[in-house]
Amino acid sequence: MGARISTERCAAEDSSPTDEGSGTSSKYTPMYDEVVEIRKEGDATEELSVHFGYQCQSGHGIQRMRSISTDTISETSSVDDAISVTLPSNPLTRRNSSFSSLSGAALGANATLANSSIFNGKLGEQILPGLDSPKTFRKMDPIYRTSSLNSSLSSLTQTLSQSIGSQSVPSELSALTSYADSRSSFLNARDVQMAGGAAGEDRVQAVCSEDNGWLFCGIYDGFNGRDAADFLAGTLYENIGLNLRLLEYKAQKRQALVDADDSANSGEDDAMAESDSSDMDTAMEEISDNEGVDLPQFRNGVLEGLRQAFIQTENDFLEKVEQEMEQRPDLVMVGSCVLVVLMYGRNLYTLNVGDSRAVLATSKPPKNGSKKRKSSGLYAVELTERHVIEDARERERIIGEHPEDPRAISNGRLKGKLRVTRAFGAGYLKKAAMNNALMGILRVRDLSSPPYLDVTPSVNRLQVQPEDKFVVIGSDGLYDFFSNEEVVEHINRFLLQQPTGDPAQYMVEQLLLRAAANAGITVEQLKSIPIGRRRKFHDDVTIIVVDLRTSVSAAKASTFS
Numbered sequence: 032m033g034a035r036i037s038t039e040r041c042a043a044e045d046s047s048p049t050d051e052g053s054g055t056s057s058k059y060t061p062m063y064d065e066v067v068e069i070r071k072e073g074d075a076t077e078e079l080s081v082h083f084g085y086q087c088q089s090g091h092g093i094q095r096m097r098s099i100s101t102d103t104i105s106e107t108s109s110v111d112d113a114i115s116v117t118l119p120s121n122p123l124t125r126r127n128s129s130f131s132s133l134s135g136a137a138l139g140a141n142a143t144l145a146n147s148s149i150f151n152g153k154l155g156e157q158i159l160p161g162l163d164s165p166k167t168f169r170k171m172d173p174i175y176r177t178s179s180l181n182s183s184l185s186s187l188t189q190t191l192s193q194s195i196g197s198q199s200v201p202s203e204l205s206a207l208t209s210y211a212d213s214r215s216s217f218l219n220a221r222d223v224q225m226a227g228g229a230a231g232e233d234r235v236q237a238v239c240s241e242d243n244g245w246l247f248c249g250i251y252d253g254f255n256g257r258d259a260a261d262f263l264a265g266t267l268y269e270n271i272g273l274n275l276r277l278l279e280y281k282a283q284k285r286q287a288l289v290d291a292d293d294s295a296n297s298g299e300d301d302a303m304a305e306s307d308s309s310d311m312d313t314a315m316e317e318i319s320d321n322e323g324v325d326l327p328q329f330r331n332g333v334l335e336g337l338r339q340a341f342i343q344t345e346n347d348f349l350e351k352v353e354q355e356m357e358q359r360p361d362l363v364m365v366g367s368c369v370l371v372v373l374m375y376g377r378n379l380y381t382l383n384v385g386d387s388r389a390v391l392a393t394s395k396p397p398k399n400g401s402k403k404r405k406s407s408g409l410y411a412v413e414l415t416e417r418h419v420i421e422d423a424r425e426r427e428r429i430i431g432e433h434p435e436d437p438r439a440i441s442n443g444r445l446k447g448k449l450r451v452t453r454a455f456g457a458g459y460l461k462k463a464a465m466n467n468a469l470m471g472i473l474r475v476r477d478l479s480s481p482p483y484l485d486v487t488p489s490v491n492r493l494q495v496q497p498e499d500k501f502v503v504i505g506s507d508g509l510y511d512f513f514s515n516e517e518v519v520e521h522i523n524r525f526l527l528q529q530p531t532g533d534p535a536q537y538m539v540e541q542l543l544l545r546a547a548a549n550a551g552i553t554v555e556q557l558k559s560i561p562i563g564r565r566r567k568f569h570d571d572v573t574i575i576v577v578d579l580r581t582s583v584s585a586a587k588a589s590t591f592s
Contacts, residue, residue, distance in 0.1 A: 079136050079137065079138055079536065079539065080137050080165065080228065080230030080231070081135060081136065081165040081228040081235055081573070082135070082136050082166060082535075082536060083135050083136075083165070083166060083167055083168060083226035084133065084134040084135070084533060084535075085134075085224070085226070086131070086132040087130065087132060087581075088241065129244055129245070129246060129374040129377060129495070130374065130578060131578045131579070132577075132578045133575060133576060133578065134533045134534055134536065135226065135235060135237055135573075135574065135575040136533075136535035136539045136574055137572065137574070138230055138231075138539050138543075138571070138572050139229075139230040139231030139233070139571050140508070140562060140566045140569055140571050140572075141571050142231075142562050143231055143232045143253075143256055154262065154265045158265040159261060159265055162236075162264065162265065163227060163229070164226045164227065164228070165227065165228030165229075168239075169224065169225065169226070170222070170223070171223040171224060171225040171238065222241055223240050224238070224239055224241075225237070225238045227249075229257065229261070230571055231562065231571035232252070232260060232571055233572075234249075234250075234251040234264045235248075235251070235573045236248070236251075238268060244375065245373070245374060245375045245376075246372075246374040247271070247372070247373050247374075248371070248373075249263070249267065249268065249369070249370070249372075250387050250573050251263040251267075251367045251370075251455075252368040252370075252385065252386075252387050252506040252507060252508075252573070253366070253367040254365075254366055254367065254368075254449075254454075254457075255361070255364040255365045256361065256362075256364070256365040257365075258362060258456075259348065259366050259455055259456035259457075260367045262347075262348050262351075263369060263455060266348075267340065267341065267344045267369075267371070270341075270344050271340040271341075271373070274337070274340045274343075275333065275336050277336070278329070278332045278333065278336050281332070282329060282332075330378065333373070333375070333380055334380060334490045337371065337373065337382045337488075337490055338488055338490055341369070341384075341488050342488075345455055352365075352456070352465065353458075360468045360469055360470070362458075363458045363466070363468050363469060364459055364469070366457030366484075367455045367456055368383075368384060368385025368506070369382070369383060369385060369387070369455050370383045370387035370388070370504060370506075371383070372389055372502065372575075377495040378493070378495070379414075379493040379494075380490070380491070381415055381489075381490065381492075381493075382488045382489070383416065383418075383489055384451075384453040384485075384486065384487075384488050385453060385454050385455075385507075386418065386507045386510075387504075387507060388413055388415050388503075388507075388510055388515070389413070389414040389415045389502055389505075390411050390413055390515045390518060391411070391414055391493065391501075392407075392409045392410070392499070392501050392503070392519040392522070392523060393409060393412060393498050393499045393500060394408060394409055395499070396410060397410055397412045399412070407519060407523040409500060409519050409520075409523055411515035411518070411519040413515055414491060414493060414502070416491075418451055418452045418485070419450055419451055420440060420443055420444060422452070425452040425453075428452075428485075429445065429452060429483070433480050433483065435479065436477070436480055439483060445483055446478070449484065451484075452485060453484065453485040453486060453488070454484055455486065457484050459474075460478075460483045460484035461481055461482035461486070462481060462482070463481055466478045466481070495579055499579050501522065501523075501526070501534075501576055501578045501579055501580070502576070502577045503518050503519070503522060503538075503574065503575075503576055504576075505518070505572070505573065505575070506570075506574075507570065508570035508571050508573065509538065509542065509572050509573075511569065511570055512545045512546065513541075513542070513545075521537075522534045522537075526578070534576040535575060535576050538574050539572060543558070546568050546569040547568075549568075550568050
């Protein structure tokens with residue numbers, strides 16, 4: 032998300048972004064319906080900031096999750112910059128996979144400085160280098176899976192104290208400390224693979240475990256700098272993991288109580304001891320697959336865990352900003368839109384604030400009356416909510432929360448500053464003290480009733496059906512040029528023509544083609560424009576395509592760059 036660009040758009044209408052600094056404007060005209068392949072065999076193409084892919088192991092025509100060990104992976108071929116690896120057979124296959132493949136790509140347009148001081152430099156110098164892998168999936172080092180910033184448990188204690196009241200929070204957390212580091216958690220699988228990196232002010236992450244059937248994708252679309260997106264990349268995944276481990280722990284305790292009731296002469300302590308030594312993944316499968324009483328409770332627990340982890344991360348970030356804003360007052364303006372997709376089995380959970388979108392391509396008619404593209408035969412269903420001034424519900428909410436402030440919405444923006452109505456960070460629109468840290472025209476006038484910028488995320492769950500084909504997860508830079516329906520149509524056509532191709536990179540290429548056509552220049556001329564100046568033609572763009580068609584078999588798992 033650009034700091035200075037106002038982007039007006041609707042799923043089915045043209046858009047006119049305006050650079051407020053220069054007064055120039057260009058019209059994004061989605062009129063080029065023909066799919067044009069930019070790259071040809073052997074041609075050089077612009078280096079993407081982030082470009083990764085993953086394809087799951089198949090078994091008897093049905094995708095199965097298998098454990099990947101870097102000690103047993105062997106390189107088999109290298110064709111067209113694709114590194115293919117053969118997976119060892121694993122007799123302990125757990126479940127059908129939630130997806131067959133995914134690809135991710137990101138291209139920067141904004142000039143931005145990397146994180147330099149927040150967390151005393153630890154985040155940028157130590158944490159993120161260990162997490163970033165912009166060109167390929169790689170095995171995630173366990174050190175980055177267990178409290179790398181040493182703040183999660185203390186923050187979680189405060190969150191839990193507010194949410195579960197009189198329950199024994201300290202004893203639960205004491206037990207959770209050892210449990211979270213144990214191998215019994217489905218999140219602590221041996222085969223955790225991660226890819227991701229930065230593109231301009233955007234950051235992207237993808238983490239998956241074939242062994243236990245889950246996938247995490249995060250897109251953090253920063254504005255006014257990349258510090259907030261960097262912080263999210265270094266902490267949010269970890270905080271979500273900790274909250275989900277707590278959910279596991281509670282589920283395990285509930286199951287132990289049920290077992291105790293079913294055993295005539297068995298006490299709760301004996302049942303707990305037996306349950307603690309059991310395989311947690313088996314327990315999670317029982318909860319996730321059983322259509323009993325625990326299933327809705329578990330699903331709601333995942334949504335609440337995502338919400339709590341996000342709020343916890345926001346609180347931690349603003350606390351750090353308050354500590355450092357005297358030296359770096361610009362930090363109070365830095366924020367980010369957030370989009371998280373978590374898949375476990377056939378359940379797809381989303382969390383978002385801002386204007387990034389997750390769009391489902393399905394052949395099943397949706398309840399919201401989405402239009403079906405005649406050429407593709409698919410519906411485009413938006414799984415997330417848009418938190419922007421143009422949304423009538425958001426405008427009504429803001430006016431209702433600030434009845435004494437007639438300028439809560441000014442010049443089509445929140446307090447005249449932001450088009451998004453919910454976002455991570457940007458504390459100057461949330462706390463008067465942070466706004467007062469700014470000087471001159473940067474300071475918001477009449478911040479009479481903060482917070483104006485909301486941080487409450489939208490969370491949703493989808494039960495993936497056989498009719499569902501793929502999910503597109505993208506920052507607003509993608510949807511500046513394409514409607515939801517166009518994105519689905521382009522990707523579906525590409526996958527039909529090239530089933531093992533790279534739809535994320537393909538969509539970036541289509542975006543460059545359209546941006547160049549709108550500006551009246553060639554793609555090569557657009558690519559030659561330096562980062563920073565490029566922002567006048569298109570925003571940072573990040574896209575992940577997750578193929579849900581698990582019946583599409585693949586003979587091997589691969590990563591490509």
